[in-house]
Amino acid sequence: MARLPYDVWTLVFTDVDDQTTLASCAQVSRTLCDAATRRLYHTLTAKQVLRYPEVRPFHCLYPLASQGLQVEWTSGSQAIASHRSDLRAHVRTVRHRIQVMSRRESGGPSTTDDCFAFLAQLPNLTSYTLDVHTTTYGLATFIYTSLLNVLSQCVKLTDVTWNVHLLACSVPIVMRARPPTLRALTFSEVPRYVEGLRQYLLSFPQLEELHIRSFAFFKSLDLMDELVFAEGSRLNLKKLTLGKHSLSGLESLVLLNRMPSLEHVDIEFVSSPQNAVIETFADLPRLRKLVVRYANGARFPVESMFDWICAVAATSPLEDLDINAICKPALYHACPSPSTLAKSLPSLRTLHMEQILLDDGGFSSIVQGCNALTDMSFRLASEHDYLRVVQRSQAVGYDLVNITSGVPEDQSILAWYGKREV
Amino acid sequence: MPTIVSVDDSTVPGEGSSRLLLLVSSDNKHIVVEEDIMSRSRFISKQVEGFEATSQRHAILLPFSSFVLNKVIEYCSHYRGYYLLEDDPDAAPPGRSPVREWDQEFLDVDRNMLLRIIKAAHYLEIKSLVGSCARAIADMIRGKTTEEMREILGVENDFTPEEEHSPSSKCTG
Incomplete structure (x- = not known):
């Protein structure tokens, strides 16, 4: 053997x-x-049950030291916490979930420990994800301050993801700790009372990725003020995700254009940038992937958004484009015209626009104009176009990969195409 | 270090658009293959660079059988001219091996053969093939007990009795 x-x-x-x-x-x-x-021991999944004193009014006034912690390690990871300190060097990734329970619910004695202290004992930790959901004021502050202090000791940390939902945090949290090698930061939600976020982000000149899935309340306005309108505040981000914010369409464009280093953007438009001079906001020379989500409705005429996409595409090496309505169904006839789209997107490899109606002529313009295209999805304008589109697609080397009956009211059909392997 | 023997230029033409290499397997079979096909192998590429530096072309002796070598050549021939991320020395390592349908069929061989192919691919530094074999081996051992793994992989238990009965005293890496 x-x-x-x-x-x-x-x-x-x-x-x-x-x-x-x-x-x-x-x-x-x-x-x-x-x-x-x-x-x-490369990836450690730690589940902690945080046993908190009885949940009752003004419980934030209780001394935090009285809270107890029990740690439940997943199978195989128990040794890390006990007698095998030599194994800690293997840990590269920690997925950490904290479940908050009141002591009355959990019962029994509890130990006192710091739920984040173990992180500082992992010398090669590079990626950390925290999931915690709490409505407890004092606890929220404790979690942020303790964790940030510990993370600053993890000298090899490059990726941090915060899936932290602090629904009722009333204590301002100051982001202080700065892991020296942080490269990617993900927030599932930016809570209302995080202060100095811009200052915090700008303290990471090496930060390449920032993903914010959701902003609580009006936090996005603060961020806008701090990031966009503050003089000299430029981040060198390559990847940016901005979801559930309250920036206008124009403010969103301003924000993006403050970061010409962006290569990958996933942004939600809550209103159309219709009053903007589109050409002045198309300065994203390195953009390769663009995901645009839009809240369709009366406030959202899509024309100006498409104009912006075409203007950006004309000046960038855009390869992947995904245009998607947040609230479905919302169908639009190809806008701008497919021939304009094809001219703007010569380097495009994937195109997904599930809310856009194309007829066979539109389909043909795009697949002939975008020579590099390998995958696309759209909605057929009518069932009558189906056979013609299939014939045309076969002629130019595309196969229908999947077809889904679409929205009942207009009988549209969602079509997925993939270019045949040579 | 591989063993290198000098060969006659008439046996292995060194000029032209499609230069040939002479590979000699451990069972002394001589296999002529186009240099372009084997360019996916970093080991072979380094050898060829050495030839160019000394202006002499040699046969390359390899420590595995012609049967295994032919399988590797079949793989390299299939992906001739293809870009595979894992084989790009300048690209960041992709982590988990990607799933390629053709590779799955190609590696649908008995376990001994699979282990020989991965060993040969590792020797020849063909990372994409090593990755695909690794994935196949991982599929083979997934969910198996320790005893079953020893049988499948042909690995002997070299723990001392004390170590075997005390997991915490086994090696730690």
Whole structure:
């Protein structure tokens, strides 16, 4: 039987994703034990039950030291927390979930510990994700301040994701700690009382990715003030996600154009940038992927948004474009005309516009104009176009990959096309 | 280090648009293959660079059988001219091996053969093939017990009895 080199085993275990199999591998032989152990402890999933004093009015006044913590590690990870400190060096990723319970619900004695202290003991930690949902004032502050202080000690940390929902946090939280190597920061929600966010973000000159899924209340207006209108405040982001904000269409364009380094943008337009001089806001010379979501409705005439997309595409190496309505159904006839779109997007590889109606002529203009296109989806303007579109697509090397009956009221059909492999 | 023997230029033409290489397997079979096909192998590429530096062309002796070597050549021939991210020395490593339908069919072989192919691919530094084999091996051992894995992989238990009965004292990496 062939005896495999150590680094081949390392690669094999990269493809094994269940801990039970890895644990079995670790008991096969010394070589496999070594390679499997590294993988076994690469990603740590920690679930903590935070037992808090009884939830009652003014509970934020209770001393935080009285809260108790119990840590439940996933199988195979128990050793990290106890007697195997040597295993900590293997940990690269931590997925951390904190469940908040009142002591009355949980009962029994609780231990006192710092729920984030273990992070500082992981010397090679590069990626950290926190999931926590709480309505408790004091606890929210405690979580932010403790975690930020600990994260600043993780010198190799590059990715942080905060899935933190602090529904009733009334205490201003100052973002202070700065992991020195942070490259990507993701917030599921920016809470209302985070102060100095701009200052915090600008303290990471190396930050490449910022993803904010949602802003609480009017936080996005503050961010706009701080990011856009403050002099000299430029981030060198490559990837940006902005969802559920309250910026106008024009403000959104201003924000994007303050960051010419952007390569990947996923943005929600809550109103149309219809009053903007579109050409002045198309300065995104490195943009390769653009995802536009829009809140369709009376306040959203799509023409100006499409004009902006075409203007951006004409000056950037755009390869992937996804245009999607947040509230469906909202169908538009191709806007701008497919021939204009095709001229603007010569380097496009994927095009998804599920709310846009195309007839066979429009389809033809796009696939002939966009030579690099390999995948696209759209909605057929009418059932009568179906056969003609299929024939045309076959002529230019496209196969219908999937077809879905669309919205009942207009009998439109969602069509997915993929270019045949050469 | 591979063993290199000098060869006659008439056996291995060194000029022209499609230069040929002579590969010699461990069972002493001589296989002539176009250099372009084997360019996916960083090991072979380095050898060829060495030839160019010394202006001498050699046969390359490889430590695996012609049966395995032919499989590797079949793989390289299939992907001739294709760009595969894993084989790009300038690209960041992709992490998990991507799933390629053709590779799955190609690697639908018995486990001994699979292990020999991955070993050969590792020797020849063909990262895309190593990755696909690794994925196939991972699929093979997923959900198996320790004893079953030893049987599948042909690996002997080299733990001492004390280590075996005390998991915490096993090696830690």
